[in-house]
Amino acid sequence: MVDFPGYTLSGALASFFFILLTMKQSDDFKVISPAYLILTKVGEDALLTCQLLPKRTAMHMEVRWYRLEPSTPVFAYKDGAEVTEMQMEEYRGRVEWLKDDIAEGNVALKIYNNQPSDHGQYWCRFQEGTYCAETSLQLEVAGLGSSPEIHMEGTVESGVQLVCTAEGWFPEPQVYWKNTRGEKILSLSEHYIQDKDGLFYVESTLVVRDAFTETMSYVIYSPILSEEKRSAISIPVKLQTELASLQVIGPSQPILVRVGEDTQLTCYLSPKANAQSMEVRWVRAHRYPAVYLHMDGEHVARDQMEEYRGRTVLVSDAIDEGRLTLQIHNVRTSDDGQYWCLFEKDGVYQETSLDLKVAGLGSSPLITMKRWKDGEMQLVCSSDGWFPQPHVQWRDMEGKTIPLFSENLTQDSHGLFHVETSLLVRNSSIVNVTCSISNSLLGQEKTTTFSLSGW
Template sequence: MVELPGYSLSGVFASFFFIFLSMKRSDDFRVTGSVHPILAMVGEDALLICQLLPKRTARHLEVRWYRSEPSTPVFVYRDGDEVTETQMEEYRGRVEWIEGGITEGTVALKVHSLRPSDHGQYWCRVKEDNYLAETSLLLQVASLGSDPYIHVDGSVESGLQLVCTAKGWFPEPQVSWRDIKGENLLTFSNHNFQDEDGSFYVESTLVVRDASTETVSCFIHNPSLAEEKGSDVSIPEKLQTELASLKVIGPSQPILVGVGEDIQLTCSLAPKTDAQSMEVRWVRSHRHPAVYVYMDGAHVAGEQMAEYRGRTTVLSDAISEGRLTLQINDAKTSDDGKYRCLFEKDGVYQEADLDLKIIGLGFSPQISMERLKDGEVKLKCTSEGWFPQPHAFLLVTNSSVVNVTCSISSPLLESRMIYSREIQQICGLLLLLVGVVGLIWWKSCRKGELGEHKQRGAGFAVGTFSADTEAQRHPVDIQ
């Protein structure tokens, strides 16, 4: 018997046998799926299908549908039963196993009530014992949103400003403006935002500089469906409406409100005009979602930002004079910033800016002292709950009995919180302010000598920047 060096005949035979079984095993079945994207509309159902080849029953196999990780499946079917323990939460109750073709190896899963978040790649994995095969499918979810709405947003130095808005589009749409001849116009700005449901809200601005332009159109195009919707506007007609000759007036000074207090944002028409037939909305950076929308005497809840739900009311007693007030309860630091108040009628908007400043007066500062090994003394002054970033002040009385005063003040108010402490020292100290407001260091001179004191300071203050009372630390210069 001849043997290969370093190998036994039995070992070689076992290796070839294992390779043979593996090759045979890999030929048992494979999984295929559609090479083309599966296109379905938001709200409809989608059927995902993969096929075992050669055809064979899949009833006794494990079939796993998943997105990015097999461990968090969309659906699992094993030995004739559904397995839901590890199923992704967003698919519970929304997927259905289709039994029809399982005896011939057809593996089908129906996804009900499609959402934009369902868009993307899916994997179909079939497993038997230690062998598995899988394939991927692309599900394209699409939605034709609302018709574009064009309104006049007033005049700017270089021309007339038009704004085109639409919502409910998916995937991210393309926006274009065209003149009466169908030629594209240069857009001033485009903004696309995803709503909570994953669909897109679009807002596109066009500045018309040619005084002879009478009609322009706005088109929203869905790239997946190769479809678009359009609207046009007659500029002379819009400029002749009642609102075109009015102005919206807001507070000329910033509105100062303490954390936890109620906010009132008031705006009015000038001259006084009945606004009962108008739409009034308060917004932050863009028109949708809005802080609050008031239309036909009622609140339009569907357009409201999530963080303002349940916190807002409108005081409309003076609406016949064109004055409305939005009240936001329980002011949070996240409410701080710019707002806009918009009146709309017949596709024409007029607006005013409002500047809201939220103020948080924190806790009284506390001073603590720590004696270091080298004889130096470290003082720490802390205070939390301030908004916006406060100013920190340090006052040291130069004597053998040192009186240290820590003062914190709001940049928006004259209010200060002051704390002082006397510290008995035989020799001079070097002062350093660090920590939430700062640390104070005093460096001693040679033992038995009264030297000249030197002071240096560096520190930071704490501001309350979250509505749920969590504190975040931010640097601030010592003044």
């Protein structure tokens, strides 16, 4: 008999003695499963098996395969038929019940097209009347991803910077760099991203200081499959390629755009060069996923960040001169920040950075009054729709700043700031006060004046 999580010890013992009193000893059985891990690759099928001991027919029993809770099974069989009402949504249409040997207590469940989400523990449970028994199985799902691609980003102050990328791995793989002598080299940074299917993208950066004598290798290894893939790059050869003599140029000043408007990010090669056969990508913090990827004359949508899908388009037709412009529609606050424009040819990248400043000019301030005791009065000024965080001031009729009583700034689901600030008025000589909210990027402010005369 098996105790389930959440049962108290006393409750479990009471249940145990109740079952002993209400069943015949001959009805006892246990469930066994393979002692080994079940290993399958992403996209392949897996077979989970379990059986009753001693052998006996399970035709009249209830059988469930589940992960966390029996109430939401991967598969359920009862009264000689499949029960689909409670089945986990992600397994509908992907599992097959194999009961050829059910008369001897042997059952199997086939899971088709295994995904990273299928990785983990499963339970096989038999129930007859009030008696049940179960066993667990461990399904290991592994994905052998792409071979690593090594790119060179030209020279940096301390040497040559290499970036290696690979995708489609599961679970998170082991990675390392090796030099010509086979020694492992510590990377400058490593970054892992899981895509919507649960597969890992890996990005590793290395700075090589002895650049003119080195050939570097990058190894990516799956400990579950005991398989690896590797790539190598000869740095002296790459430094002599055509692109190494080119530069990528971008705007010298930040690009300013208002929330909801369109903006353009332009970069170009200097001297002019045909970029038709080059890979060009705009990225944020990492190369994958990209803001936009242009390769072999086409947009590669599968590598694009979800938040830019349907909002970006390449508008420049001067690619034969090495000039490309990316337009971003309906700019959001989340678009604010730094971008990189990268040109690649023969494994060598050159890049430039672009700084996008997003600004939102909010609503005109609204001032409301709250009367306090002893002649004191509290004024509350509020406004919505500001970005970035605005500057707030109270001023008297002569334009002098009045110290505020409190200030509260919050961001809504779109990243826009809501401002609420209050002022405590004790001086009866003050006739008018002004609430001013300004956006330093736009150099604009909005004000509202409140008259205290007559109060």
